[in-house]
Amino acid sequence: MSAINDDLKRYLISDCVEMVVAHAEELTELDQAIGDGDHGLNMKRGFEAINADIDRLAALAWPDFMKAIGTILVMKVGGASGPLYGTLFLTMAKEIGEIPDAQSLKRALSAALEAVKARGKSDIGQKTLLDVLAPVLAAWSDDTADLAKKLTQIAHDAAQATIPMKAIRGRASFLGDRSVGHMDPGARSLSLLIATVAKRFGA
Amino acid sequence: MANVGIVIVSHSMKIAEGAADMVRQMVGDTVPLAFAGGNPEGGLGTDVEQILGAIDQAWSDAGVAILFDLGGAETSAEMAIEMMSPERQNRIVICQSPLVEGAIIAATEASGGSSLDAVKQMAEELSPQ
Numbered sequence A: 001m002s003a004i005n006d007d008l009k010r011y012l013i014s015d016c017v018e019m020v021v022a023h024a025e026e027l028t029e030l031d032q033a034i035g036d037g038d039h040g041l042n043m044k045r046g047f048e049a050i051n052a053d054i055d056r057l058a059a060l061a062w063p064d065f066m067k068a069i070g071t072i073l074v075m076k077v078g079g080a081s082g083p084l085y086g087t088l089f090l091t092m093a094k095e096i097g098e099i100p101d102a103q104s105l106k107r108a109l110s111a112a113l114e115a116v117k118a119r120g121k122s123d124i125g126q127k128t129l130l131d132v133l134a135p136v137l138a139a140w141s142d143d144t145a146d147l148a149k150k151l152t153q154i155a156h157d158a159a160q161a162t163i164p165m166k167a168i169r170g171r172a173s174f175l176g177d178r179s180v181g182h183m184d185p186g187a188r189s190l191s192l193l194i195a196t197v198a199k200r201f202g203a
Numbered sequence B: 001m002a003n004v005g006i007v008i009v010s011h012s013m014k015i016a017e018g019a020a021d022m023v024r025q026m027v028g029d030t031v032p033l034a035f036a037g038g039n040p041e042g043g044l045g046t047d048v049e050q051i052l053g054a055i056d057q058a059w060s061d062a063g064v065a066i067l068f069d070l071g072g073a074e075t076s077a078e079m080a081i082e083m084m085s086p087e088r089q090n091r092i093v094i095c096q097s098p099l100v101e102g103a104i105i106a107a108t109e110a111s112g113g114s115s116l117d118a119v120k121q122m123a124e125e126l127s128p129q
Helices: A002-022 A024-034 A039-052 A054-058 A062-076 A081-095 A102-120 A130-138 A147-160 A171-179 A185-200 B013-027 B048-057 B071-082 B099-111 B116-126
Strands: B005-010 B033-037 B064-068 B092-094
Touching: A002 A024, A002 A039, A002 A054, A002 A185, A024 A039, A024 A171, A024 A185, A039 A054, A039 A062, A039 A081, A039 A185, A054 A062, A062 A081, A062 B048, A081 A102, A081 A185, A081 B048, A081 B071, A102 A130, A102 B071, A130 A147, A130 A185, A147 A185, B005 B013, B005 B048, B005 B071, B005 B099, B013 B033, B013 B099, B033 B048, B048 B064, B048 B071, B064 B071, B064 B099, B064 B116, B071 B092, B092 B116, B099 B116
Parallel strands: B005 B033, B005 B064, B064 B092
Antiparallel strands: none
16 A cells, blocks of 8 residues: 555656656746746756655655655745745645545645635736636536546646736736736646646546 | 844845845944845745745844845745744744845844834835835
């Protein structure tokens, strides 16, 4: 049982690292359009640091695993996305439970939504990663058949839906109306991570 | 009682260091002062670990006031505060003021032995908006 769990954690890390590295340039380009142009590089630095620690991380219990990942992201990402993604994982660590299931994962993400809102002093509709997280949670039904596939699609569509939004928070807000017409880099990176994790669960 | 410490947080190491130089010129060595600038690789950005180090370095029993340049620096500073011990957490404040003006005003106030609240209030009131 424990070995299977360890393997799952290892796969999740490898998958997410691969995804972030593969999309680093795209994320940076999105961020160059409306931010300071470092989101891809920052995320890559953070996830590579997680990858470098994979043996230790994979052996941890789920709550400690999530906490350790959050701490690495806070320390290594650099830029607002470090504390924001870090807060997401650190908060999930408190709710995920020793043996996570769809229910505990949803509960953990719901808590994370509130914590990230507070950390970024932001809310839904302001062109941030919250605009992916909130619709995913809203669509999270108790019926787990095809749930992973459904949530992947919702996350993808929600990231696209940030394109016409006007940024209210972060560097992009300096652009005002000129932030309209570009996808939010944080929304995009979260949708990619959700798709990556969902794929492990059958999406 | 010791003077309040000042921590400068910028996205740029050069700005952080330069602002600290200006504070030193104004108030000399009577105020504990430290700065953090740039991301973990030395580029532009913020680094929570570096901010934690700066808070440690400028630590004073009277507390520490943090000045920052842009939103991400504030988010990172708040994260750093949350990672400090609970006893320290309520003796650290973030000032909502322009970085250079705020740092100089806060440090000047701190050098007179003012409380943490007074330092924050002065930095926020006297800084040009």
